[in-house]
Amino acid sequence: MNENLFASFAAPSMMGLPIVVLIVMFPSILFPTPNRLINNRLISIQQWLIQLTSKQMLAIHNQKGRTWALMLMSLILFIGSTNLLGLLPHSFTPTTQLSMNLGMAIPLWAGTVITGFRYKTKASLAHFLPQGTPLPLIPMLVVIETISLFIQPMALAVRLTANITAGHLLIHLIGGATLALINISATTAFITFIILILLTILEFAVALIQAYVFTLLVSLYLHDNT
Amino acid sequence: MASPVPVKEKKLMEVKLGELPGWILMRDFTPKGIAGAFQRGYYRYYNKYINVKKGGVAGISMVLAAYVLFNYCRSYKELKHERLRKYH
Numbered sequence: 160m161n162e163n164l165f166a167s168f169a170a171p172s173m174m175g176l177p178i179v180v181l182i183v184m185f186p187s188i189l190f191p192t193p194n195r196l197i198n199n200r201l202i203s204i205q206q207w208l209i210q211l212t213s214k215q216m217l218a219i220h221n222q223k224g225r226t227w228a229l230m231l232m233s234l235i236l237f238i239g240s241t242n243l244l245g246l247l248p249h250s251f252t253p254t255t256q257l258s259m260n261l262g263m264a265i266p267l268w269a270g271t272v273i274t275g276f277r278y279k280t281k282a283s284l285a286h287f288l289p290q291g292t293p294l295p296l297i298p299m300l301v302v303i304e305t306i307s308l309f310i311q312p313m314a315l316a317v318r319l320t321a322n323i324t325a326g327h328l329l330i331h332l333i334g335g336a337t338l339a340l341i342n343i344s345a346t347t348a349f350i351t352f353i354i355l356i357l358l359t360i361l362e363f364a365v366a367l368i369q370a371y372v373f374t375l376l377v378s379l380y381l382h383d384n385t
Numbered sequence: 386m387a388s389p390v391p392v393k394e395k396k397l398m399e400v401k402l403g404e405l406p407g408w409i410l411m412r413d414f415t416p417k418g419i420a421g422a423f424q425r426g427y428y429r430y431y432n433k434y435i436n437v438k439k440g441g442v443a444g445i446s447m448v449l450a451a452y453v454l455f456n457y458c459r460s461y462k463e464l465k466h467e468r469l470r471k472y473h
C-alpha cells in the first residue's frame with residue numbers, strides 16, 4: 160500500500176526514456192498562437208483570460224517592473240495549466256517535484272533581488288531594517304531580515320510542492336477509503352464519496368490559487384526591487 | 386507492379402495490399418521527415434476540430450481523453466495489481 164501511494168509521484172520514464180520532458184511540454188499544445196484578428200473560440204477565450212489576468216497583475220508595477228510582464232504571465236499560465244492537468248486521472252503533475260519548483264523559484268527570486276541591488280542599491284539594502292526600530296535591536300533585526308530574505312525562494316518552492324502533493328495524496332487516500340468501504344457499509348461509503356467530491360472541487364481551486372500565489376509573490380518581490 | 390503510377394507517390398488508400406511493405410519502406414524516416422509528419426498530423430487535427438467558427442468542447446476534450454489514455458498505458462504495470470482478482 161505504501162509503494163502504491165507514492166508510485167504516482169515518481170518521474171515517469173518509459174523503457175528508460177525520460178518522457179517527463181514530453182509531459183512537461185504537453186500543456187503548450189493546449190495554447191495555440193493567435194494568427195488573426197478574430198480567432199477561433201479556444202484562442203479567444205484564452206486571450207480574454209490573459210488580458211484580464213495581466214491587467215490585474217501588472218497594475219501595481221511601474222515602467223521598469225512591467226518589462227517582466229511576459230515572464231509573469233507565462234509563469235501563471237504554466238503553473239495553472241500544469242496543476243489543472245494533474246487533476247485528470249492517472250496523470251503526472253510536474254509541479255509535485257521539488258526539483259522543478261526550486262528551478263522556477265530560485266532564478267526568479269534571484270532575478271528580482273539582483274535587479275534591486277543593481278538599480279536601487281541603497282533602497283534594497285534599506286529593506287533589511289524596518290523603520291523606527293529601537294537602537295539596541297538593530298543587529299538582531301538585520302540578521303532576522305536577512306534570513307527572511309533568503310527563505311523566500313525556499314518558501315515559494317516548498318509551498319507549491321507541498322500543496323499540490325498533499326492534495327493529490329488526499330484524493331488517493333479518500334478514494335481508496337471509499338472503495339474499501341463499499342462492501343462494509345454503503346452509507347459510510349456514500350458520505351466518504353461526498354467528501355471526495357468536495358475535495359475535488361477544492362483541488363480545482365487550489366490548482367489555480369497556487370499558480371496565482373506563486374506569480375503574485377514573484378511580482379511582489381519585483382515591486383520591492385524596482 | 387502493374388500500376389502506371391509509381392508506388393511512392395500514391396496516397397495510402399490507393400496503395401494495393403501487396404504493395405504495402407514497399408510503400409511503408411519508401412516513407413521519409415529522417416528526423417526532418419518525422420517532424421514533418423507530426424506537424425501535418427497536428428494541423429490536420431487542429432484545423433478540423435479547433436480552428437473552426439463554432440468549435441465546441443469536443444475538440445479539446447478528445448485531446449485530454451487521449452492524454453488520460455496515454456498516462457493509463459504508462460502506469461498499467463502498477464495498476465495491474467489493483468484488479469479485483471483472486472490470483473494476481
